[in-house]
Amino acid sequence: MMPAVAEAPEENTVAPAAGDTFPRLLRELATQRPDEVALQEKLYGIWQPITWRAYAERVADFAHGLAQLGVERGHVVAVIGDNRPEWLIAELAAQSIGAAVIGIYPTSIGEEVVHVLELAQVRVVVAEDQEQVDKIIRLKERLPLVETVVYYDPHGLEQYTEPYLREFTEIETEGKAWGAEHPGWLDERVDATQPADVAIICTTSGTTALPKLAELSHANLLTMAGHLGEVDPMKSSDRYVSFLPFAWIGEQMLAVACGLSYGLTLSFPEDSSTQRSDLREIGPDVMFSPPRIWESMLSDVQVRIDEAGRLKRAMFGWGYNIGDKVAEDRVRGRTPGLGLRLKHLLADAVALRPVRDQLGLSRLKRAYTGGAPLGPDVFRFFHAIGVNLKQIYGQTEICGIAVVHTDDDIRFHTVGKPLPATELRIADDGEILLRSSSVFRGYHRNEESTAGACDAEGWLRTGDAGYVEDGHLVVIDRAKDVRRTADGQLFSSAFVENKLKFSPYVEEAVVFGGEAGTEVTAMIMIDPATAGAWAEHEHLSYTTYTDLASKPEIYELVAEDIVRANADLPEGIEVQRFLLLHKQLDPDDDEITRTRKVRRGVIGKRYADIIAALGRGDAEVTTSSSVTYQDGSTVERKIPLRIFDLATFTVPRGRGRRPVWSGRR
Numbered sequence: 001m002m003p004a005v006a007e008a009p010e011e012n013t014v015a016p017a018a019g020d021t022f023p024r025l026l027r028e029l030a031t032q033r034p035d036e037v038a039l040q041e042k043l044y045g046i047w048q049p050i051t052w053r054a055y056a057e058r059v060a061d062f063a064h065g066l067a068q069l070g071v072e073r074g075h076v077v078a079v080i081g082d083n084r085p086e087w088l089i090a091e092l093a094a095q096s097i098g099a100a101v102i103g104i105y106p107t108s109i110g111e112e113v114v115h116v117l118e119l120a121q122v123r124v125v126v127a128e129d130q131e132q133v134d135k136i137i138r139l140k141e142r143l144p145l146v147e148t149v150v151y152y153d154p155h156g157l158e159q160y161t162e163p164y165l166r167e168f169t170e171i172e173t174e175g176k177a178w179g180a181e182h183p184g185w186l187d188e189r190v191d192a193t194q195p196a197d198v199a200i201i202c203t204t205s206g207t208t209a210l211p212k213l214a215e216l217s218h219a220n221l222l223t224m225a226g227h228l229g230e231v232d233p234m235k236s237s238d239r240y241v242s243f244l245p246f247a248w249i250g251e252q253m254l255a256v257a258c259g260l261s262y263g264l265t266l267s268f269p270e271d272s273s274t275q276r277s278d279l280r281e282i283g284p285d286v287m288f289s290p291p292r293i294w295e296s297m298l299s300d301v302q303v304r305i306d307e308a309g310r311l312k313r314a315m316f317g318w319g320y321n322i323g324d325k326v327a328e329d330r331v332r333g334r335t336p337g338l339g340l341r342l343k344h345l346l347a348d349a350v351a352l353r354p355v356r357d358q359l360g361l362s363r364l365k366r367a368y369t370g371g372a373p374l375g376p377d378v379f380r381f382f383h384a385i386g387v388n389l390k391q392i393y394g395q396t397e398i399c400g401i402a403v404v405h406t407d408d409d410i411r412f413h414t415v416g417k418p419l420p421a422t423e424l425r426i427a428d429d430g431e432i433l434l435r436s437s438s439v440f441r442g443y444h445r446n447e448e449s450t451a452g453a454c455d456a457e458g459w460l461r462t463g464d465a466g467y468v469e470d471g472h473l474v475v476i477d478r479a480k481d482v483r484r485t486a487d488g489q490l491f492s493s494a495f496v497e498n499k500l501k502f503s504p505y506v507e508e509a510v511v512f513g514g515e516a517g518t519e520v521t522a523m524i525m526i527d528p529a530t531a532g533a534w535a536e537h538e539h540l541s542y543t544t545y546t547d548l549a550s551k552p553e554i555y556e557l558v559a560e561d562i563v564r565a566n567a568d569l570p571e572g573i574e575v576q577r578f579l580l581l582h583k584q585l586d587p588d589d590d591e592i593t594r595t596r597k598v599r600r601g602v603i604g605k606r607y608a609d610i611i612a613a614l615g616r617g618d619a620e621v622t623t624s625s626s627v628t629y630q631d632g633s634t635v636e637r638k639i640p641l642r643i644f645d646l647a648t649f650t651v652p653r654g655r656g657r658r659p660v661w662s663g664r665r
Contacts, residue, residue: 030056065175073098081128103247195219213444279360299504319351375498414472503561521614
């Protein structure tokens with residue numbers, strides 16, 4: 001069944017003037033466009049639409065229910081779970097009575113959950129399903145302030161007897177009855193909300209410690225949405241597929257702030273396994289994803305091309321070359337010649353558009369990436385196939401975005417220019433400083449960190465190093481991670497890592513060395529999907545991830561791509577040695593954040609022996625791995641890891657520099 005999205009009779013391209021808080025914006029939209037689709041969720045293969053009127057009614061019912069549970073102005077309500085309409089209903093309901101919302105990543109466990117709930121003094125938690133409810137139950141003794149847990153997926157919870165558990169629909173039903181007895185009560189609360197009120201509390205990435213809780217007001221978020229709309233106008237008929245966690249500022253930025261400002265239709269995929277097919281079915285107009293999503297899409301294309309026949313590979317290769325030339329002209333501000341434009345029309349029809357369609361990007365007007373650097377090669381690939389992908393730069397503390405590419409001025413190595421009414425300055429030590437009305441209120445219950453976040457003039461200290469080039473911001477890396485090579489050139493591990501991750505077989509890379517004359521080495525985590533597909537194609541048998549990563553053939557496969565990456569790196573920072581780690585980096589082990597940023601401090605301590613062996617040039621290093629079985633028993637295993645020296649490796653003849661579209665056959 002096709003998505004049930006009604007086209008708007010008129011298209012709003014500016015934020016509604018009277019809506020200066022989220023609840024007032026929702027009330028306006030429910031009045032102006034009551035029967036148009038606001039949200040839709042796919043259940044059992046069918047899109048279930050929710051109109052703006054129904055959305056506002058459910059928010060009102062749940063707000064009345066929260067009031068009955070004791071939630072008042074100034075309180076904080078927590079939500080933990082995947083993206084569903086109930087997530088937003090709970091958020092808008094809490095904000096309607098003057099409370100704030102804090103999101104918890106659905107993959108968070110133990111100490112992370114306790115840290116957030118304790119620091120925010122949460123009394124009511126809205127949890128998605130049995131998995132999330134079980135987390136709270138296990139931690140309940142450490143969470144004395146939590147009085148009520150409301151769940152919105154009752155499957156598996158029918159026999160639970162904990163007195164503090166309540167079902168979402170039950171709260172709505174009770175709230176509806178209470179609201180009927182107190183007419184006008186909620187309207188008074190919505191009228192009392194102020195732009196300066198805290199709307200959401202977002203956790204920072206927490207790369208070095210437990211995350212801080214950044215307070216963002218309605219005014220912070222809505223001015224950000226207005227400034228972004230000046231650069232990239234949005235229409236009320238635009239579609240947005242919401243699949244990134246609402247706990248992340250990136251999703252709050254576009255799905256919530258821009259969604260309510262411009263009346264976008266939000267669609268929620270059925271589950272993680274159907275995201276790609278649901279994305280293709282909806283065909284969003286606007287999209288925002290971190291680099292890992294774009295890198296994953298590129299890997300999928302590369303694998304498909306590897307597996308395609310010779311004719312299809314040749315056709316895509318020809319089309320890609322044409323698209324790349326057109327993209328190069330456009331990013332340099334040149335208009336492609338008539339002959340090239342005609343070739344591009346044909347190339348797009350037979351080679352490029354089918355690829356965009358397979359990825360679900362056929363209707364896309366513009367797409368954003370942020371949260372971490374995206375490699376220039378990946379960036380270039382998407383422009384070559386006709387995707388208007390733009391880099392953004394920002395932080396949680398400035399509502400996720402402060403700098404962005406414009407449609408007519410995109411450079412693959414920069415993150416663009418500041419948004420309107422946003423000031424950018426580079427400090428004497430190279431740190432990027434930002435100032436705008438979107439800078440956050442401060443860290444929740446953390447005055448010391450708040451005092452250090454901005455200087456006396458209101459400039460936000462980002463902690464990142466960078467420089468300005470022709471008005472564009474170039475981000476080097478976190479200031480503390482920028483080093484100098486022996487000849488004095490600036491060296492960023494992230495720059496080398498992004499080059500390595502252009503390989504479809506590399507999921508993650510962590511680079512070491514490079515300063516004071518030391519050689520550059522890398523710890524590589526392979527992508528089990530693409531590397532596994534290659535192994536199957538080559539009839540290479542394996543059992544586990546560890547087994548696959550230890551195969552000599554996989555080492556040589558990755559070595560080929562590292563040699564190609566080295567060819568694009570400045571002299572002195574080419575990778576000399578690498579090893580394939582026996583496991584993937586895991587946020588549950590504190591090795592990466594929930595937004596998949598590497599915690600270099602943890603990596604440096606946990607894998608100190610491996611890093612030292614890479615630096616010495618050993619042929620092998622042995623590490624230990626703890627395996628826990630279903631009965632609870634634990635066994636410590638010793639795992640030998642090969643260190644691959646690229647000085648002794650030669651790319652097999654006939655398999656030299658490989659374009660992104662070519663196969664390995």
